[in-house]
Amino acid sequence: MSKTPLIIALDFPTAQKALAFVQPLDAQRYRVKVGLELFTREGPALIEALHRLGFDVFLDLKFHDIPNTVARACASAAELGVWMLNVHALGGRDMLLAAREAIEAYQPRPLLIAVSILTSLEQSDLYATGLHGTLEENVLRLARLVKANQLDGLVCSPHELTAIKRTMDKDDPFVLVTPGIRPVGSESHDQKRIMTPKEALDLGATYLVLGRPVTQADAPQAVLAAIEASLQ
Numbered sequence: 001m002s003k004t005p006l007i008i009a010l011d012f013p014t015a016q017k018a019l020a021f022v023q024p025l026d027a028q029r030y031r032v033k034v035g036l037e038l039f040t041r042e043g044p045a046l047i048e049a050l051h052r053l054g055f056d057v058f059l060d061l062k063f064h065d066i067p068n069t070v071a072r073a074c075a076s077a078a079e080l081g082v083w084m085l086n087v088h089a090l091g092g093r094d095m096l097l098a099a100r101e102a103i104e105a106y107q108p109r110p111l112l113i114a115v116s117i118l119t120s121l122e123q124s125d126l127y128a129t130g131l132h133g134t135l136e137e138n139v140l141r142l143a144r145l146v147k148a149n150q151l152d153g154l155v156c157s158p159h160e161l162t163a164i165k166r167t168m169d170k171d172d173p174f175v176l177v178t179p180g181i182r183p184v185g186s187e188s189h190d191q192k193r194i195m196t197p198k199e200a201l202d203l204g205a206t207y208l209v210l211g212r213p214v215t216q217a218d219a220p221q222a223v224l225a226a227i228e229a230s231l232q
């Protein structure tokens with residue numbers, strides 16, 4: 001059976017909880033994401049454990065620092081053999097370039113993507129940071145920057161997919177990873193730019209990041225099955 005476009009965000013406090021959660025999941029169908037909370041506590045050993053179970057791991061640490069520091073962090077992440085890793089596009093051109101060059105020689109090379117504007121932000125939050133223009137204009141500008149530095153893709157909300165896809169050729173391999181995914185009726189939590197899995201996929205998302213609607217559900221596998229059915 002082929003892999004789904006779903007990436008499960010393992011936002012758990014401990015490796016024990018994360019590994020118990022993935023235990024019934026088929027690594028041939030789902031990819032998993034390890035973020036700040038889990039990696040800060042459990043580190044590389046947890047990545048190795050997920051690899052032993054056969055999972056592709058997206059290491060979501062969103063590096064954002066000076067080019068040299070980010071390049072070295074990306075190389076360290078690549079050493080772990082992760083499938084995908086990321087940086088913040090707002091780190092700028094030199095940082096993006098340094099990140100890409102740092103992982104170039106790894107075989108297999110991880111996918112390197114950049115976060116545009118966090119899905120927890122809306123227009124007023126953007127203005128408060130001093131960024132002018134609409135959310136979509138900012139995401140499009142960052143998408144251009146990320147592409148110009150030959151990264152593999154972008155993290156954006158599903159709301160910007162149409163505008164980004166308009167700038168891409170049909171067969172462009174640039175991957176579009178969308179968090180802020182909420183099945184109909186789910187709580188939005190701290191996410192402000194949300195959409196359902198089906199809508200996001202139809203608008204051109206390559207991967208859908210799903211966290212709390214699945215990980216905090218009473219019956220996670222039933223929720224996953226319902227989401228997958230909705231994508232047909």
Ligand SMILES: O=c1ccn([C@@H]2O[C@H](COP(=O)(O)O)[C@@H](O)[C@H]2O)c(=O)[nH]1
Binds near residue numbers: 011155209210
């Ligand atoms: O803009 C972004 C970038 C990353 N994330 C991460 O995705 C998941 C979403 O979890 P939910 O529980 O489905 O809200 C989480 O790990 C974030 O760190 C994001 O939400 N937005």
